Every structure is written in structure tokens, then in C-alpha cells.
Amino acid sequence: MRKINLGLIGFGNVGSGVIKILRERKSYLKDKIGIEISIKKICDKDTTTKRNVPIEKQLLTRNADELIYDPHIDIIVELIGGIHPALELISEALKKGKNVVTANKALLAQHGQELFALAFERGKNIYFEASVGAGIPIVKALRESLIANRFNSIFGILNGTSNFILSLMSRENCSFSDALKQAQAKGFAEKNPSLDIEGIDSAHKLVLLAYLCFGKFIKLEDVFIEGISAVSLSDVTYAHELGFEIKLLAIAKKEGSELEMRVHPTLIPKTHLLSSVNAVNNAIYVSSDLAGNLLFFGPGAGQLCAASAVVADVIDLIQDIKAGLFRPTLNIMQDISIKKLRSIDEFESRYYIRLMALDKPGVLAKISGILAKLGISIASVTQKEKHKAHIVPIVMIIHNAKEKNLRNALHLIDRLDIIKEKTVAIRIEEV
Amino acid sequence: MRKINLGLIGFGNVGSGVIKILRERKSYLKDKIGIEISIKKICDKDTTTKRNVPIEKQLLTRNADELIYDPHIDIIVELIGGIHPALELISEALKKGKNVVTANKALLAQHGQELFALAFERGKNIYFEASVGAGIPIVKALRESLIANRFNSIFGILNGTSNFILSLMSRENCSFSDALKQAQAKGFAEKNPSLDIEGIDSAHKLVLLAYLCFGKFIKLEDVFIEGISAVSLSDVTYAHELGFEIKLLAIAKKEGSELEMRVHPTLIPKTHLLSSVNAVNNAIYVSSDLAGNLLFFGPGAGQLCAASAVVADVIDLIQDIKAGLFRPTLNIMQDISIKKLRSIDEFESRYYIRLMALDKPGVLAKISGILAKLGISIASVTQKEKHKAHIVPIVMIIHNAKEKNLRNALHLIDRLDIIKEKTVAIRIEEV
Numbered sequence: 001m002r003k004i005n006l007g008l009i010g011f012g013n014v015g016s017g018v019i020k021i022l023r024e025r026k027s028y029l030k031d032k033i034g035i036e037i038s039i040k041k042i043c044d045k046d047t048t049t050k051r052n053v054p055i056e057k058q059l060l061t062r063n064a065d066e067l068i069y070d071p072h073i074d075i076i077v078e079l080i081g082g083i084h085p086a087l088e089l090i091s092e093a094l095k096k097g098k099n100v101v102t103a104n105k106a107l108l109a110q111h112g113q114e115l116f117a118l119a120f121e122r123g124k125n126i127y128f129e130a131s132v133g134a135g136i137p138i139v140k141a142l143r144e145s146l147i148a149n150r151f152n153s154i155f156g157i158l159n160g161t162s163n164f165i166l167s168l169m170s171r172e173n174c175s176f177s178d179a180l181k182q183a184q185a186k187g188f189a190e191k192n193p194s195l196d197i198e199g200i201d202s203a204h205k206l207v208l209l210a211y212l213c214f215g216k217f218i219k220l221e222d223v224f225i226e227g228i229s230a231v232s233l234s235d236v237t238y239a240h241e242l243g244f245e246i247k248l249l250a251i252a253k254k255e256g257s258e259l260e261m262r263v264h265p266t267l268i269p270k271t272h273l274l275s276s277v278n279a280v281n282n283a284i285y286v287s288s289d290l291a292g293n294l295l296f297f298g299p300g301a302g303q304l305c306a307a308s309a310v311v312a313d314v315i316d317l318i319q320d321i322k323a324g325l326f327r328p329t330l331n332i333m334q335d336i337s338i339k340k341l342r343s344i345d346e347f348e349s350r351y352y353i354r355l356m357a358l359d360k361p362g363v364l365a366k367i368s369g370i371l372a373k374l375g376i377s378i379a380s381v382t383q384k385e386k387h388k389a390h391i392v393p394i395v396m397i398i399h400n401a402k403e404k405n406l407r408n409a410l411h412l413i414d415r416l417d418i419i420k421e422k423t424v425a426i427r428i429e430e431v
Numbered sequence: 432m433r434k435i436n437l438g439l440i441g442f443g444n445v446g447s448g449v450i451k452i453l454r455e456r457k458s459y460l461k462d463k464i465g466i467e468i469s470i471k472k473i474c475d476k477d478t479t480t481k482r483n484v485p486i487e488k489q490l491l492t493r494n495a496d497e498l499i500y501d502p503h504i505d506i507i508v509e510l511i512g513g514i515h516p517a518l519e520l521i522s523e524a525l526k527k528g529k530n531v532v533t534a535n536k537a538l539l540a541q542h543g544q545e546l547f548a549l550a551f552e553r554g555k556n557i558y559f560e561a562s563v564g565a566g567i568p569i570v571k572a573l574r575e576s577l578i579a580n581r582f583n584s585i586f587g588i589l590n591g592t593s594n595f596i597l598s599l600m601s602r603e604n605c606s607f608s609d610a611l612k613q614a615q616a617k618g619f620a621e622k623n624p625s626l627d628i629e630g631i632d633s634a635h636k637l638v639l640l641a642y643l644c645f646g647k648f649i650k651l652e653d654v655f656i657e658g659i660s661a662v663s664l665s666d667v668t669y670a671h672e673l674g675f676e677i678k679l680l681a682i683a684k685k686e687g688s689e690l691e692m693r694v695h696p697t698l699i700p701k702t703h704l705l706s707s708v709n710a711v712n713n714a715i716y717v718s719s720d721l722a723g724n725l726l727f728f729g730p731g732a733g734q735l736c737a738a739s740a741v742v743a744d745v746i747d748l749i750q751d752i753k754a755g756l757f758r759p760t761l762n763i764m765q766d767i768s769i770k771k772l773r774s775i776d777e778f779e780s781r782y783y784i785r786l787m788a789l790d791k792p793g794v795l796a797k798i799s800g801i802l803a804k805l806g807i808s809i810a811s812v813t814q815k816e817k818h819k820a821h822i823v824p825i826v827m828i829i830h831n832a833k834e835k836n837l838r839n840a841l842h843l844i845d846r847l848d849i850i851k852e853k854t855v856a857i858r859i860e861e862v
Contacts, residue, residue, distance in 0.1 A: 021579050021721065032578060032764050129576070135722025137568075137576030145560070145568030147463060148452050148742040273728060276704050283726075290452065290739035291566025295714075297704060297726035308721035311579040323754025333463050 003036045004318050007067030007098075009089060010079030011044035011060070014103060014130070016051040017307030018077060023053060033315055035322065041067045044080075068093050075317050077310060078102040087111050090126070094118050099321065101313040103130035103306055109204035113217040125320060127313035132158065132205045133282045135305035136298040137312070142212040142286070149288035150335065151213035153253040155431055158205040160280035160300035161189045161196035162228050162248040166265075167278040169236045170245060176231060188280055188301070198227035199248060199263040206250035206263060209284065213252065215334035218261050224344040226264035235354055235424055238384065238395045239267050242352070245275040249429060254335075258342040267352050267428040273297075274431060285431065345404040350379070350428040353396040355413065356421035359386060363418050364394070370416075374409045376401045391420050397428070434467045435749050438498030438529075440520060441510030442475035442491070445534060445561070447482040448738030449508060454484060464746055466753065472498045475511075499524050506748050508741060509533040518542050521557070525549050530752065532744040534561035534737055540635035544648040556751060558744035563589065563636045564713045566736035567729040568743070573643040573717070580719035581766065582644035584684040586862055589636040591711035591731035592620045592627035593659050593679040597696075598709040600667045601676060607662060619711055619732070629658035630679060630694040637681035637694060640715065644683065646765035649692050655775040657695035666785060666855055669815065669826045670698050673783070676706040680860060685766070689773040698783050698859040704728075705862060716862065776835035781810070781859040784827040786844065787852035790817060794849050795825070801847075805840045807832045822851050828859070 006022075008015055022029070022037055030036050039059060047060040067073055068089065076093040078100060080086055086107050090100050100119070102108065108115065108128055119126045129139045133156075142151075157163050161183055168179040180197070183189035195201050203223045211217050228248050239246050244267040253260045268275045273295050277283040282300030287293050299305045357363045368378060377399045384393040398406065410423050437453075439446055453460070453468055461467050470490060478491040498504055499520065507524040509531060511517055517538050521531050531550070533539065539546065539559055550557045560570045564587075573582075588594050592614055599610040611628070614620035626632050634654045642648050659679050670677050675698035684691045699706045704726050708714040713731030718724050730736045788794045799809060808830045815824040829837065841854050 025579060028764070029579065135577075135719075136725060137572045140576050141568045141572065144747065145571050145743050146566075146739065147746055148456060148460065148739055271707070273704060273707050276702070276707055288566075288739070290735040292730040292733065292736050294567060295726065295728035297728070299723040302723065304721040305723050308577065308579050308719070312576050315578055316575065320754075323751075333459070 001035060001322055003038050004075060004321065005038050005040040005073045006075050006077060006314065007041045007043070007070065007073040008039065008077045008079065009043045009064055009067060010081070011042050011046070011051060012079065013303045014306045014310065015042070015044070015079040016053045017303035018079070018310050019055065020053040021304070021307050021311050029315070033318060035318055037314065037318070040070065040073050043067055064089050068096055068098070073098060074321060075099050075101060075314060077314065078104060079310070081106065083107055083110065087115075090115060091118060094122050094124050097122065097124065099124050099317045100126045101310055101317065102126065102128050103310060105131040105201070105204040105208060109207040109220055112208065112211065125317060127316060128208070129313050130306040130309035132208055133284060133296065134299055134301055135308040136282060136284065136296050137309070138209070138284050138296045139212060141296065142209070146286075146288055146291055149290045151254070152287040152289065154206070154209050154213055154251070155274060155285040155429065156202070156206060156209060156250040157247055157274060157277050157281070157283045158202040158250045158300065159196050159199075159248060160282060161193060162202070163277065163282070163300070164188045164280045165197065166228060166231065166236070166246055166248065169231070169233055170240065171278070173233065173237070175233050176229065197229050199225040202248060202250040202263045206252055206261060210252040210259070210261060213286070214254070214259065214338060216259070216338065218259070218341065222261060222341055224262035224264065228265050230424070231265050231426070232424070234393065235352070235426060238354065238393070239352060242395070242397065243270050244268060244352070244428070245270055246426065247274060247277070249274075251429070254338060255342060257337060257339040259338045259340075260342045260347055262344065262347070265426050267426055268431055272431050345402070347403050348400050349403065350400055351398040351406060352426045352428055353398055354424040355394045355396070355419060356391050356423070357394055358418045358420060359390050359392045360418070366416060366418060367394070367413055370412050371398070371409050374405045376405055376409055432466060432753055434469050435506060435752065436469050436471040436504045437506050437508060437745065438471055438501065438504040439473045439508045439510065440495055440498060441512070442473050442477070442482060443510065444734050445737045445741065446473070446475070446510040447484045448734035449510070449741050450486065451484040452735070452738050452742050460746070464749060466749055468745065468749070471501065471504050474498055495520050499527055499529070504529060505752060506530050506532060506745055508745065509535060510741070512537065514538055514541065518546075521546060522549060525553050525555050528553065528555065530555050530748045531557045532741055532748065533557060533559050534741060536562040536632070536635040536639060540638040540651055543639065543642065556748060558747060559639070560744050561737040561740035563639055564715060564727065565730055565732055566739040567713060567715065567727050568740070569640070569715050569727045570643060572727065573640070577719055577722055580721045582685070583718040583720065585637070585640050585644055585682070586705060586716040586860065587633070587637060587640060587681040588678055588705060588708050588712070588714045589633040589681045589731065590627050590630075590679060591713060592624060593633070594708065594713070594731070595619045595711045596628065597659060597662065597667070597677055597679065600662070600664055601671065602709070604664065604668070606664050607660065628660050630656040633679060633681040633694045637683055637692060641683040641690070641692060644717070645685070645690065645769060647690070647769065649690070649772065653692060653772055655693035655695065659696050661855070662696050662857070663855070665824065666783070666857060669785065669824070670783060673826070673828065674701050675699060675783070675859070676701055677857065678705060678708070680705075682860070685769060686773060688768060688770040690769045690771070691773045691778055693775065693778070696857050698857055699862055703862050776833070778834050779831050780834065781831055782829040782837060783857045783859055784829055785855040786825045786827070786850060787822050787854075788825055789849045789851065790821050790823045791849070797847060797849060798825070798844055801843050802829070802840050805836045807836055807840055
């Protein structure tokens with residue numbers, strides 16, 4: 001075998017990065033792997049817009065069938081994103097005996113189980129390094145380098161947009177909406193940013209990481225998801241004063257025989273490495289039983305970062321194809337110690353709480369009375385400077401409490417006439 | 432192929448960790464890879480001391496020939512460390528058609544070139560993930576995940592012992608010698624700790640990382656090495672006040688067509704992730720041209736951490752053997768843009784300088800006069816509280832200066848009669 005033919009579906013930002021790398025480093029890569037990677041066809045619905053990489057016109061098509069039904073194409077790289085038609089295209093490609101590389105976290109999070117089963121049935125592989133953390137080699141690390149390990153937990157900063165916004169709020173004291181505007185101006189956030197800032201994108205990636213660590217495909221609807229749009233600058237500031245940073249964390253955590261899956265803003269101690277992960281960077285902190293606690297850090301987005309991972313996957317597939325090797329079994333072992341998903345109600349945590357209360361005697365007594373009645377104990381209280389006339393922010397750190405109890409308490413507290421805004425509660429992770 | 436036979440040379444700490452994992456996870460790993468890993472023979476000069484893993488007596492031998500000349504053994508795992516007889520054993524094993532896994536950084540740093548050439552000639556592989564950063568999957572990441580990248584620099588905290596000592600000095604304000612004693616008491620430092628604290632071990636690992644990134648085997652004697660034994664608590668404290676942590680950094684850095692290779696105590700800004708890498712942890716910060724700046728962090732030592740990496744290497748080799756795959760070419764591409772090694776004299780840096788001067792007028796004028804004459808410009812000066820009677824520490828930050836010029840200046844300064852101790856100079860890296 002001297003040459004491998006590639007079909008690319010999706011000639012957008014990452015797609016043109018892949019073409020750029022394969023073109024500019026053609027001989028370099030050929031020397032490294034002993035095989036030429038040839039781009040046989042590129043499919044995109046837009047075949048006219050000029051990309052930042054020169055390409056022969058006859059390589060372009062709007063018809064994906066020209067790739068999928070071409071018997072000379074060995075590998076399909078899918079970079080269109082979204083569920084449809086990516087799902088149908090990948091399925092058909094697998095059925096036609098092709099191996100697949102994709103960066104499509106939304107698709108794999110929702111249809112990964114059926115796609116991997118189909119790939120397995122057909123003796124083909126789906127590689128997806130670029131779908132989590134762009135160029136950070138976390139998928140391969142979990143699947144291959146840590147193959148002998150069992151995992152306890154994953155804590156991930158998986159969404160560059162959200163992290164950029166939170167970093168900006170923390171470093172430059174700007175409000176959420178100003179930070180979002182800056183992110184949009186710099187191209188780090190979409191016009192409609194909800195997929196990113198509401199935690200959905202992080203949840204997609206978390207499902208994939210949990211699959212790699214625990215061998216289970218958790219349904220997206222079973223992941224507790226809370227975004228960062230309700231995080232206010234004052235919370236970022238108060239958290240700071242208490243020695244914390246607020247990050248949007250994606251967490252998969254084994255607690256006894258239960259697995260917790262959740263994405264939410266989280267207070268992390270400033271002493272922890274994750275708290276120093278700023279800007280559009282991503283990081284994944286993995287707790288494994290043999291190799292210990294590992295952190296993988298790098299840019300979470302970017303044309304060439306993601307393309308770097310796609311090309312590495314292509315080369316891995318080439319090694320597999322060259323060798324007739326089929327290694328999907330490397331990643332489908334279930335962690336049988338996990339019996340069920342823990343519901344968010346049952347989950348326990350320390351909390352940061354900010355109440356906006358009237359500035360008059362007896363307020364604290366009322367609040368702490370309700371907390372005490374629900375068995376929630378206060379670790380610290382600080383009354384902040386007056387916010388508006390007669391209203392003072394009261395910041396509390398709550399000892400480990402059940403989410404359900406805390407919610408009940410806050411429900412009661414927020415009905416008190418001394419409470420003037422909805423109380424904010426943010427989970428604290430010791431990591 | 433249903434079974435792979437393994438021969439282990441070196442039944443020490445990591446060796447027994449490997450056996451423990453292969454025993455306790457036998458069926459788990461078999462299910463994952465579809466092949467049984469069988470331990471055929473274990474060689475150690477000590478066959479009587481009880482290890483923390485039960486083993487059949489007949490597996491043990493003191494004669495390595497029983498492994499190397501056994502045609503049924505497919506993979507030799509070398510974990511005895513040191514140059515001899517590891518070099519001879521691995522060479523002979525390769526000649527006998529065996530693939531090799533080793534954690535021996537000293538050996539590979541000094542004889543890697545000939546060993547890899549021999550492996551290549553025989554169509555066999557040497558895998559060595561555990562030799563750098565224990566269970567941190569940095570070797571595989573550089574070789575496979577980042578295969579399409581070119582590299583600009585590597586900054587590594589590669590020695591757990593040194594990092595433990597420096598962290599302790601920084602966090603608990605203890606002296607170097609007290610910190611060393613604690614490290615020894617905890618088993619993190621050897622009785623004779625010089626290999627670790629003098630930077631030799633870091634240099635070994637740096638040579639391997641530079642090989643992976645730049646395709647060149649730099650001779651150990653061409654690496655500039657300075658250990659941490661001269662770092663004093665006052666320097667750690669003053670560095671702190673200036674916003675830095677002192678770390679023993681191993682640096683491989685491309686500057687134009689030149690490569691710098693050096694290991695020395697370094698001031699790193701507290702805002703950088705590397706400054707938060709504490710205790711016996713290791714971290715490698717890699718600057719790549721596609722995937723960007725990546726950090727890999729984890730425990731730098733430990734029985735199971737290293738064994739985790741050894742087992743992953745064994746499984747990779749099994750995949751290779753199963754497939755008849757031979758992929759040493761993945762890692763021997765030279766970076767042809769590098770024309771020469773930069774000598775330490777030519778290298779430029781900012782510096783932290785601490786002078787111990789008599790507390791009298793005109794002192795600063797004399798010192799700054801010498802610096803100015805050699806073209807060295809001062810960024811900041813702080814006179815600290817009196818140390819002993821009449822002697823004051825003066826701490827300076829020096830703008831980018833050539834090492835040679837700085838050394839010349841310090842040589843002149845240290846001859847002044849107002850200078851009462853040898854001046855300390857520590858390089859600053861912006862990273």
C-alpha cells in the first residue's frame with residue numbers, strides 16, 4: 001500500500017485546515033508514515049466561496065454520494081457538524097466499508113452508541129479526537145495510554161467560549177453581557193451562543209469522555225446541565241475574595257456504585273490547576289487509579305488545533321488499514337461497578353450562596369433558621385457592602401448538603417419578604 | 432494469536448507494579464485487547480526478597496539469558512535501570528527478534544541513537560513511555576497525536592524530587608537542606624540525591640523529549656545543566672514577592688536555526704500553569720505549530736504510575752505484533768531547520784540577581800556601572816532588609832542579556848570589596 005484516498009465532507013473552517021496541513025506537509029507526512037495521503041474528493045454545499053487553501057476545482061462536489069460510493073476512497077472525514085445529514089452520511093460510509101474520522105461531538109453524544117455498534121459490526125473504526133478539546137490528545141490518552149486504568153472522575157473545562165467569558169469577567173471585572181459581546185467580536189462566540197454558554201456543547205463532550213472512561217453512553221437528557229448566563233460579576237468577585245474561581249465544569253464522577261454527570265458553573269479553589277485555565281483554553285483533569293491525577297491542557301478551538309487532531313486520526317486509521325487492524329474493542333469495556341446514574345437531587349456538594357436581603361435586624365436569623373431546619377449547615381457568612389438602597393448581598397459557604405435540601409431551603413428563603421432577588425447558588429468542587 | 436509472552440528484567444518497584452497490574456487485570460485487559468498477556472519469566476539479581484505481588488517461584492531467574500534466548504518470549508520489559516547491563520541486554524533482545532519496553536531514561540539518553548538504529552535494522556520497536564513523566568502519556572502524544580506538528584519549544588518539570596523540594600521551600604518556608612531531608616524521609620529522594628537535584632535526571636528526559644520533537648539526539652554533554660542545590664530560601668521568597676515561582680525547568684527551545692538545551696532553576700511567572708505544578712508532580716508544556724501550547728501534567732513517579740505506562744506500551748507492542756506493523760519511522764524525522772546547538776554563552780534571558788552588598792553609599796552606583804559597561808540594563812532593583820550586620824541583599828531583575836555578558840559582569844562585581852557573598856543569578860523564562 002503506497003497511497004490512501006481521503007474523502008472530506010465539510011469544507012469549512014476545520015475542513016480547510018485539514019486540507020492545508022495535508023497539502024503543505026504532504027512529503028513530511030509521507031516520510032513519517034511511508035504512505036501518501038491523497039485527497040480524492042471534497043464535498044460541501046458551498047463550492048464557490050474561496051477558502052484559505054488552494055484547491056483544484058474538480059476535487060469539489062456538492063454530492064456526498066460521489067465520496068461515499070467511490071470504492072477508491074478509504075477514509076471519510078466528516079466535518080459538517082450537526083446531526084443530519086452527518087448521521088446518515090457516516091452510517092452509509094461505514095456500510096460501504098469506509099473508516100471514518102469525525103469532530104462531530106453533537107452527533108456522537110446523541111448517536112454514538114448506534115454508530116460505534118455499526119462500525120464494530122462492519123469491522124471499521126470511527127476516530128474522533130478533534131471532538132473533545134480540539135488538538136488536546138485526550139481521546140487517545142484515555143483509550144490507549146491509560147488502557148490499564150480504571151477511572152474515578154473527569155473534570156473538564158470543555159467549552160472555549162464559556163471559559164473565555166468567565167476569564168474575562170474574572171480578570172477584567174466586566175459583566176457577563178460585556179464579556180459575551182467581546183467574545184462575539186473576537187469570533188469566539190456565535191451570534192446565537194446558547195449551545196456554548198448554556199452548557200450543551202460541554203455536555204456533548206462530557207458524554208464522550210464518560211464513554212471513554214466508563215464504557216457507558218449516558219443519554220444527553222440524563223446529564224444535569226446549567227449554563228453560565230446567570231453568573232454575575234459580583235459572584236465572580238465574591239468567589240475571588242473567598243479564594244475561588246468560577247468555571248463552567250463538566251463533571252463525570254463515580255460515587256460508590258453511582259455515576260454523576262453534570263455541567264454547571266463551579267467554584268474551584270485558586271490553588272487548583274483548573275482555576276488557572278483561562279481564555280479559550282480547555283483542560284481535562286482525569287483521576288485514574290494507576291496513573292493518578294492527570295491534566296491535559298490546550299486551546300479548545302481553532303482551525304489548525306482541531307485539524308491537527310483530525311490528521312492524527314487519519315494517520316492512525318492508515319496504520320490500522322495498513323495492518324488490517326481493528327481495535328474498537330479497546331474502548332467498549334463497561335465499568336460494571338457503576339449500577340446507576342445519580343439524580344441531581346441526591347447529589348451532595350458544598351455551595352456558594354448569595355442572598356440579596358433587606359438591611360435590617362433579624363434577617364440572618366430568619367435565613368439561617370430555614371437552613372438549619374433542612375439540616376444545612378453554614379461554613380461562613382459575609383455581609384457585603386450595600387448594593388442598592390437597603391439591600392445587602394449576603395454571601396455564604398454551605399457545608400456539604402444534598403441538592404434537594406438546598407433547593408427546598410432556597411425555595412422557602414426566596415419567599416421571605418426580606419429577600420429581594422432570587423438567591424444565587426453555585427456548587428463548589430474540591431476537585 | 433491468542434497469547435503474548437512477556438519477559439520482565441528487573442523485579443523492583445516498577446517491575447512488581449507491572450506484574451501486579453497484569454495479574455489483577457488479566458481478564459479485563461484480555462477483554463479489551465482480545466489477547467492474553469502471559470508473564471513467562473522474571474529476571475532479577477535478587478530472587479528471594481518478597482515483593483508485594485504473589486509470584487510462582489519457577490517464574491524467577493537470575494539469568495537474563497533465559498529470557499532473551501527464549502524463542503517463545505515476544506516482548507522484553509527492561510526495568511533494571513542504569514547503563515550496564517541494560518544496554519547489552521536490550522541490544523541482544525533486539526537481535527533475537529524481540530520488541531522492547533523500557534523506562535530507562537539514562538540509557539536511552541546516552542545510547543538511544545544506537546539502540547533505535549538497531550531496532551530499526553531488526554524491524555523491532557522500543558517503546559519508552561514510562562521513561563518521561565511516569566504515567567503522563569507524553570511520549571505517545573508527541574509521537575502519534577501531534578504527528579502533523581512541528582515544535583517550537585518544550586518546558587518540562589521533569590524531576591519529582593526537585594519539584595517536591597522547591598515546592599516545600601516555597602510553601603512552607605523551609606531551607607533547601609530541610610526540604611531535602613523531608614524528601615528523603617518520605618522516600619521521594621535517594622540517600623545520594625545528586626542525580627535528581629543536580630538536574631541530570633531532568634537532562635536525560637529532556638534529551639528524549641527533544642528527540643521526539645526535533646528528531647535529533649542531543650548528547651548529554653551538550654545540555655547545559657545546573658541543579659537546585661544552590662537555590663536558597665531567600666531567593667524563593669524574593670522571587671515570590673516579584674510574582675514568580677522557582678522551578679527546575681528542562682528547556683528545549685528553537686531560536687531561529689539554533690536549538691537551546693538546558694536544565695536549570697528558573698523563575699516562572701505565577702500566572703503560568705507551570706508555576707502551580709507542585710509536590711512530586713511533573714508537567715510538560717509543549718509549544719506546537721498546529722495544536723498550540725499544550726500542557727501535560729501528572730505524578731512524575733510512583734510504582735503504579737510508571738507501571739501504567741509500561742503496560743500501555745506492552746499493549747501497543749501487542750497491536751504492532753498482531754498486525755505485523757512496524758512504526759519506528761513515526762519518530763525519526765529530523766527538524767532540518769535546526770542547524771546547530773546554541774552554546775550557553777550565546778543564550779539570552781532575563782535574570783533575577785541577588786547581590787549581598789555592604790550597606791553603604793555608592794554601592795548601587797558601582798554595581799550598575801559595571802552592568803552598564805557590559806550593556807546589561809536593569810529592569811528593577813529592590814534593596815531588602817538587612818541580612819547580617821552591614822550586609823543587605825539587593826535583588827535585581829535584568830532585561831534580556833547574553834549569558835556571557837552577565838557572567839562577565841558578575842565576575843567583575845563579585846571582585847568588588849563591597850560584595851560579601853557570591854552573587855546569585857537565576858534565569859527568568861516567560862514560557
